[in-house]
Amino acid sequence: MRPHLTSMAAALLAATGPLLATSPRTLAQAPQIDVQTLRYASPGGTDLLLDLYRSANATARLPVILFLHGGGWSGGTRTTGPDFKRYFAQDGFAMASIDYRLTPAGVFPNNAEDVKTAIRWLRKNANTYNLNSQRICLWGTSAGGHLAAVAALAPKGTFEGTDNLDQSSAVTCVLDAYGPTWFTTMDAEAQAEAATLQPVAPALLGAPPMVAGGVVTDPARRGAVRGAPVAGAPPGATATPGAGRGGPAVAMVHDAATSAESRLVGAAIQTVPDKVREASPITYVSKGAPPFLIMHGLADNSVPHHQSIKLYEALAAAGNDVTLRLVDGLPHTFFNRTDLDELAGPFRMEVRRRLGATAYRLSFDRAGVFTVARSFFAAHLF
Numbered sequence: 001m002r003p004h005l006t007s008m009a010a011a012l013l014a015a016t017g018p019l020l021a022t023s024p025r026t027l028a029q030a031p032q033i034d035v036q037t038l039r040y041a042s043p044g045g046t047d048l049l050l051d052l053y054r055s056a057n058a059t060a061r062l063p064v065i066l067f068l069h070g071g072g073w074s075g076g077t078r079t080t081g082p083d084f085k086r087y088f089a090q091d092g093f094a095m096a097s098i099d100y101r102l103t104p105a106g107v108f109p110n111n112a113e114d115v116k117t118a119i120r121w122l123r124k125n126a127n128t129y130n131l132n133s134q135r136i137c138l139w140g141t142s143a144g145g146h147l148a149a150v151a152a153l154a155p156k157g158t159f160e161g162t163d164n165l166d167q168s169s170a171v172t173c174v175l176d177a178y179g180p181t182w183f184t185t186m187d188a189e190a191q192a193e194a195a196t197l198q199p200v201a202p203a204l205l206g207a208p209p210m211v212a213g214g215v216v217t218d219p220a221r222r223g224a225v226r227g228a229p230v231a232g233a234p235p236g237a238t239a240t241p242g243a244g245r246g247g248p249a250v251a252m253v254h255d256a257a258t259s260a261e262s263r264l265v266g267a268a269i270q271t272v273p274d275k276v277r278e279a280s281p282i283t284y285v286s287k288g289a290p291p292f293l294i295m296h297g298l299a300d301n302s303v304p305h306h307q308s309i310k311l312y313e314a315l316a317a318a319g320n321d322v323t324l325r326l327v328d329g330l331p332h333t334f335f336n337r338t339d340l341d342e343l344a345g346p347f348r349m350e351v352r353r354r355l356g357a358t359a360y361r362l363s364f365d366r367a368g369v370f371t372v373a374r375s376f377f378a379a380h381l382f
Contacts, residue, residue: 030090031055031056031057031058031090032055032056032057033053033054033055033056033085033089033090034053034054034055034056035051035052035053035085036051036052036054036129037049037050037051037052038050038051038052040098040117040118040121040122041114041117041118041121041161041163043101043110043113043114043161046101048098048099048100048101048114048117048118049078049098049099050078050096050097050098050099050118050121051078051079051084051095051096051097052094052095052096052129053084053085053089053094053095053096053097054089054094054095054129054130055089055090055092058092058130061126061130061131061132062092062093062094062130062131062132063092063093063094063131063132063135063136063137063172063377063381063382064093064094064095064096064122064131064132064135064136064137064381065088065093065094065095065096065136065137065138065139065377065381066096066097066098066115066118066119066122066136066137066138066139066171067081067084067095067096067097067098067139067140067144068098068100068115068138068139068140068141068143068144068145068147068148069081069097069140069141069143069144070140070141070142070143070144070145070333070336071102071142071143071144072142072143072260072263073102073103073106073108073111073143073146073260073263073264074102074103074104074260074263075102076102076143076144077099078097078098078099079097080336081097081141081335081336082335082336082337082338082370083338084097086338087338087370087373087374088373088374088377091374091377091378092382093377093381094129094130094131096118096122098114098115098118100114100115100118100147101114103260103263103264104263107263107264107265107266108264108265108266108275108278108279109150109159109278109279111147112147112150112151112154112159113159113160113161114161115138115147115148115150115151116151116154116159116160116161116169117160117161117162117163117164117169119136119138119151119167119168119169119170119171120163120164120165120167120168120169121163121164121167122136123136123164123167123168124164124166124167132381134172135172135380135381136171136172137171137172137173137174137175137290137377137380137381138151138152138171138173138174138175139174139175139177139373139377140174140175140176140177140179141177141178141179141333141335141336142177142178142179142180142302142303142332142333143179143180143260144179145176145177145178145179145180146176146179146180146181146281147179148174148175148176148179149174149176149179149181149281149292149311150279150280150281150284151169151171152171152174152281152289152290152292153281153284153285153286153289154281154284155284155286156168156169156170158284170290171290172290172291172380172381173290173291173292173293173376173377173380173381174290174291174292174293175292175293175294175295175373175376175377176292176293176294176295176308176311177294177295177296177334177335178295178296178297178300178302178303178305178307178308178332178333178334179281179303179307179308179311180261180303180307181280181281181282181307181308181310181311182276182280182282182307182310183254183261183265183269183276183279183280184255184269184270184273184276185306185307185310186254186255186261186303186304186307187253187254187255189304189306189307190252190254190301190304192304192306193301193304193305193306194301197298197299197301198298198299198328198329199299199329200299200329200330200331201299201328201329201330201344201347202344203343203344204329204331204337204340204343204344207337207343252301252302254269255268255269255270256268264279265278265279281311282310282311282314285311285314285315285318285320286318287318287319287320288320289315289318289320289322291320291321291322291380292311292312292315292320292321292322292323293322293323293325293372293373293376294308294311294312294322294323294324294325295308295324295325295327295335295369295372295373296308296324296325296326296327297326297327297329297330297331297332297334298326298327298328298329298330299328299329299330299331300330300331300332301331301332302331302332302333303332305326308324308326309324312324312352315354316354316360319354320354321354322353322354323351323352323353323354323376324351324352324353325349325350325351325352325372326349326350326352327347327348327349327369328347328348328349329344329347329348330347330369334369335369335373340368340369340370341368341369341370341371345367345368345369346366346367346368346371347366347367347368347369348364348365348366349364349365349366349367349372350362350364351363351364351365
């Protein structure tokens with residue numbers, strides 16, 4: 001056991017490695033969690049905020065997980081995710097969940113700059129908030145997964161912004177959950193995957209929808225969630241959660257000028273190959289990348305899972321530490337559901353792990369998705 005581990009960290013490592021085939025285990029004495037809302041930047045005079053979750057009784061400096069929400073780069077907030085007090089502040093991590101600039105005002109690379117700025121802010125203020133400035137990992141879902149991968153892989157001096165440039169924006173590890181990685185192939189991949197797209201796990205079909213990690217119990221609000229517009233779909237298309245597939249009932253058209261990806265780069269993606277290349281994390285893959293865990297549900301019809309395979313293969317070919325987990329029966333945004341593992345887990349996963357510059361190991365296991373995430377962060381941050 002590493003000598004600097006707290007008893008909480010030691011318990012987490014014991015509980016998650018090797019991976020359990022059950023949902024995450026609550027630690028014996030969950031600590032009181034303090035939450036602070038802080039300003040980390042003000043680009044153009046607009047304040048950008050982060051919520052910092054920390055154990056109130058921590059003595060050792062806390063490693064940090066920086067969470068980036070999804071929402072097609074145009075929606076969502078720093079509260080769009082699971083219960084960060086449970087995941088993962090009670091485990092002995094500091095959780096920092098940020099707002100970043102959204103489209104149409106914040107086109108790429110503004111939002112990538114915000115991520116790197118937040119990393120440097122955490123380092124600059126590590127003494128004030130009892131943080132371990134040498135151990136900061138990124139965790140992003142969907143659009144946030146894309147931004148996490150870009151920020152982690154883009155070289156020093158790229159997409160840095162202007163604040164706290166005396167600090168490094170490098171990170172210790174990355175969890176990319178179902179993030180787009182190369183926009184111009186998404187429609188073709190979605191078409192190729194359509195015949196084998198898995199149904200959503202039955203336990204999730206009748207479950208109430210969730211907003212910001214919480215179950216929506218008000219029938220009126222459930223109707224509002226089900227009637228939400230679908231980014232990239234034909235005008236008037238709306239989402240129908242629980243329809244049996246992994247996302248909106250109407251297929252997205254990523255090549256459309258109105259798609260989330262096109263709005264991010266400021267033009268229809270097929271017309272601006274240079275901008276697409278600049279916005280792709282694969283462009284920046286090289287040897288020496290931080291360890292990556294990539295997770296994608298096989299019932300996802302919003303972002304094709306081949307987007308995750310592409311990034312995995314690029315990182316593996318460059319000789320990096322990378323694991324891909326393709327999860328049976330899970331739709332897009334699955335990490336937003338705090339009760340996911342209890343409701344429908346454990347899940348069968350296809351696991352691809354790089355073993356060398358060209359070889360990889362293929363295996364299968366069953367685990368909760370939060371168990372997998374906790375194990376990954378514990379291995380690299382404690």
